[in-house]
Amino acid sequence: MAPILAPMNTSILKKRKKKSNSxxxxxxxxxxxxxxxxxGQKPSARIMxxxxxxxxxxxxxxxxxxxxxxxxxxxxxxxxxxxxxxxxLSQVIVATGENGFPAVIGMCEVENHQVLESLIHFTPxxxxxxGIVHQESxxxxxxxxxxxxxxDMFSPQFFRAIRVSDPADPSFATRDIxxxxxxxxxxxxxxxxxxxxxxxxxxxxxxxxxALAASVLRAQxxxxxxxxxxxxxxxxxxLNDSPLDKSVAGVLGAKPVGKPSPSxxxxxxxPLAKKGIGTNKYRSKWDLIDQFIVSRNxxxxxxMASHSDAFSVFSPSYLLVKDENNLGEKLNRTxxxxxxxxxxxxxxxxxLDLRKK
Numbered sequence: 001m002a003p004i005l006a007p008m009n010t011s012i013l014k015k016r017k018k019k020s021n022s023x024x025x026x027x028x029x030x031x032x033x034x035x036x037x038x039x040g041q042k043p044s045a046r047i048m049x050x051x052x053x054x055x056x057x058x059x060x061x062x063x064x065x066x067x068x069x070x071x072x073x074x075x076x077x078x079x080x081x082x083x084x085x086x087x088x089l090s091q092v093i094v095a096t097g098e099n100g101f102p103a104v105i106g107m108c109e110v111e112n113h114q115v116l117e118s119l120i121h122f123t124p125x126x127x128x129x130x131g132i133v134h135q136e137s138x139x140x141x142x143x144x145x146x147x148x149x150x151x152d153m154f155s156p157q158f159f160r161a162i163r164v165s166d167p168a169d170p171s172f173a174t175r176d177i178x179x180x181x182x183x184x185x186x187x188x189x190x191x192x193x194x195x196x197x198x199x200x201x202x203x204x205x206x207x208x209x210x211a212l213a214a215s216v217l218r219a220q221x222x223x224x225x226x227x228x229x230x231x232x233x234x235x236x237x238x239l240n241d242s243p244l245d246k247s248v249a250g251v252l253g254a255k256p257v258g259k260p261s262p263s264x265x266x267x268x269x270x271p272l273a274k275k276g277i278g279t280n281k282y283r284s285k286w287d288l289i290d291q292f293i294v295s296r297n298x299x300x301x302x303x304m305a306s307h308s309d310a311f312s313v314f315s316p317s318y319l320l321v322k323d324e325n326n327l328g329e330k331l332n333r334t335x336x337x338x339x340x341x342x343x344x345x346x347x348x349x350x351x352l353d354l355r356k357k
Contacts, residue, residue, distance in 0.1 A: 008085040041083060045153065045184055045304075045354040048314075049236040051195070051279075051347035053334050054143070056111045058082055060167075064142030066111065074338050076342050081342075083122075085334060088344045090123035096351060101128050103153040103184065106236040108145045108175065108195035112136065116146055131182050135161040138173040145178045145193040145237070155187075156182040162220060164213045174209070177217055184354070187232060187304075190224055192217060194237025196247070214251035218263065225295065226265045232304075233295035235265070238347065240289050243273045254293045264296045266316055268311035268352065279313055279348040284326035286312070293351045304354035314349045319327055
């Protein structure tokens with residue numbers, strides 16, 4: 001299979017790999033360091049979520065508004081930039097591993113199945129046998145949510161895309177919620193991967209859209225917990241609202257661990273959000289809009305996510321740069337506006353470590 005590059009071929013890809021030796025060397029060294037753990041060590045199951053900032057291929061999809069991300073588009077999105085994007089993302093995934101690569105990776109802002117195939121086959125991730133769960137959504141720009149999973153750790157049994165539609169506005173289209181049920185070791189897990197409507201157009205004007213997504217998701221979790229109060233549910237995603245906002249805390253009903261939660265859902269991101277730690281920066285303010293929310297069973301006394309450091313934001317120095325206009329640092333993005341920056345993403349990834357007691 002060839003990477004999804006137009007008009008690149010594999011010989012050009014090899015030449016361009018030589019231009020990126022420094023990047024590849026870091027990735028390869030990191031890869032072998034991770035594989036060096038002895039077989040006797042028992043790693044935790046690490047779950048990752050990452051908004052990867054516009055992982056587009058270079059081929060025009062006439063049914064989607066992807067014109068910006070074409071070789072002749074405003075972003076000059078050619079084969080080399082796509083190749084670098086893949087290497088950057090794989091570098092982050094490799095670096096998140098402590099006792100191994102993430103068992104499950106939720107992602108958003110991916111254009112299609114083919115870009116995911118390129119990511120797992122044409123980067124150092126090819127050393128790991130990752131599978132893909134993805135389905136096209138009705139988003140007008142063509143960006144979807146997806147899941148990668150290690151075949152030696154997670155076995156999908158069922159998946160479906162849950163439509164978020166507005167009966168009052170038939171023209172409304174956004175990303176589906178991806179539901180995946182499967183076995184993580186011997187434990188049945190229910191994953192929901194989300195990318196709720198953005199605040200583009202104004203916070204107040206778009207608030208009902210996020211509340212709508214939250215209500216659709218809540219209906220799904222209520223149904224699961226009604227059938228099995230001990231169900232292991234993991235909600236992950238870019239919710240475009242903080243843990244304190246009404247859509248998350250009110251409509252979805254995700255509460256801080258230790259507080260009463262009629263919904264049976266607990267937001268592991270709450271403590272860091274209270275400290276002002278975030279995954280996305282707008283002007284001078286960091287917001288923790290990428291979150292892990294889990295069901296009661298996972299945070300019970302012997303639950304796999306009951307330890308205090310279960311949730312973390314992954315923020316190595318190379319994902320950040322000095323903020324010249326505001327205090328501190330900002331994200332090392334792929335684009336700043338339409339100007340190519342060559343970085344990683346406009347979000348930091350988040351991690352959830354599950355441990356069996």
